[in-house]
Amino acid sequence: MSSSCSHAPVAVTASQEYTAKAWAVLKQRGLRQTEPRKQIIDALAELLGPTSAYDLRDMLLERHKKADIVTIYRVLECLEANGLVHRLLTRPGGVVRCQLPSEDECHHAESSHHCHHVLVCQCCNGVQELHCPGVGPLIAYAEKESGYTVQTHYLEFAGLCPQCSTL
Amino acid sequence: MSSSCSHAPVAVTASQEYTAKAWAVLKQRGLRQTEPRKQIIDALAELLGPTSAYDLRDMLLERHKKADIVTIYRVLECLEANGLVHRLLTRPGGVVRCQLPSEDECHHAESSHHCHHVLVCQCCNGVQELHCPGVGPLIAYAEKESGYTVQTHYLEFAGLCPQCSTL
DNA sequence: ATCATTGCAAACCGTTTGCAGCCTT
DNA sequence: AAGGCTGCAAACGGTTTGCAATGAT
Numbered sequence A, B: 001m002s003s004s005c006s007h008a009p010v011a012v013t014a015s016q017e018y019t020a021k022a023w024a025v026l027k028q029r030g031l032r033q034t035e036p037r038k039q040i041i042d043a044l045a046e047l048l049g050p051t052s053a054y055d056l057r058d059m060l061l062e063r064h065k066k067a068d069i070v071t072i073y074r075v076l077e078c079l080e081a082n083g084l085v086h087r088l089l090t091r092p093g094g095v096v097r098c099q100l101p102s103e104d105e106c107h108h109a110e111s112s113h114h115c116h117h118v119l120v121c122q123c124c125n126g127v128q129e130l131h132c133p134g135v136g137p138l139i140a141y142a143e144k145e146s147g148y149t150v151q152t153h154y155l156e157f158a159g160l161c162p163q164c165s166t167l
Numbered sequence C: 001a002t003c004a005t006t007g008c009a010a011a012c013c014g015t016t017t018g019c020a021g022c023c024t025t
Numbered sequence D: 001a002a003g004g005c006t007g008c009a010a011a012c013g014g015t016t017t018g019c020a021a022t023g024a025t
Helices: A012-028 A035-046 A053-062 A069-081 A135-146 B012-028 B035-046 B053-062 B069-081 B135-146
Strands: A085-087 A095-097 A117-121 A127-130 A149-160 B085-087 B095-097 B117-121 B127-130 B149-160
Touching: A012 A035, A035 A053, A035 A069, A035 A095, A053 A069, A069 A085, A069 A095, A117 B135, A127 B135, A135 A149, A135 B117, A135 B127, A135 B135, A135 B149, A149 B135, B012 B035, B035 B053, B035 B069, B035 B095, B053 B069, B069 B085, B069 B095, B135 B149
Parallel strands: A117 A149, B117 B149
Antiparallel strands: A085 A095, A117 A127, A149 B149, B085 B095, B117 B127
């Protein structure tokens, strides 16, 4: 899951925005502010691309902060349940922190999970989130064609980000 | 992976079509006609919904045909490599036999893997495959919006099939 | 003081690898 | 006869569970 070619860390402001939002959400749900959660949220905030539980453990170790792998799994589970990380379909165990506003804030009802989709760069492992207005009609088409009632859809793109495209 | 509510087996003709096609493909590639392959292909042919390696092993056991789990993995790998089964994104380890013509036969270049997508019924585990002409524009939109070059996309629908919708 | 959360150990599950022997071609 | 394919054993990696100890509120 670790990126092969380097990927610039997020601008400080965006990073701070994420941690602030994360703590706001957790606090609102009565969840406690613990050291492992702090370390993991901070790590996610600095990362643009996908990570995994073991990646995060290694990141923390580099900072001389140790967290048990089990705890990391549980924290990620908690963050996912609160809309603070995505799980990637195409990379088992892969997670990305959510960059776009959560579904509380935006009201595209397209997806039962998050109303946006993910582009992953095959080269630098960067991730970009995207609202896809075209998905609605696509679902309508699928329903008409198949007779199914579509409850959820999973859509993920893989390719090259603008920087890596030019290499 | 085993279906909860019953799902009618495929019509005999469709089932025979699949086995015939499978053997044709395998023979063409110089692959051998072995007992485990026969059992697995037959099992897949009778199944409409998704299965897994262990599901297949159990199916074979019920028919008093034993195949090692490792062999089943290897046969599935082989069938996938030859376009005879899909792997499901949303159900790790899940596979479905391909119902639609393979990409040799149709020429939608939309997906690097298969040019069709999958609808899974959450209730009966049935699966339907679908061509999605709308995906092209969606990719174009994603590329324009993000600056990415999209190489592959993954799209899967989950919902209720026509029968289960009315329950 | 209470109860959520952590850490450790161990189980668990699906999947993969190495290798000897078998069976299709 | 040759070598693709199978079966067995064992390793593997990621994920989960149980339980006692810790620590946030």
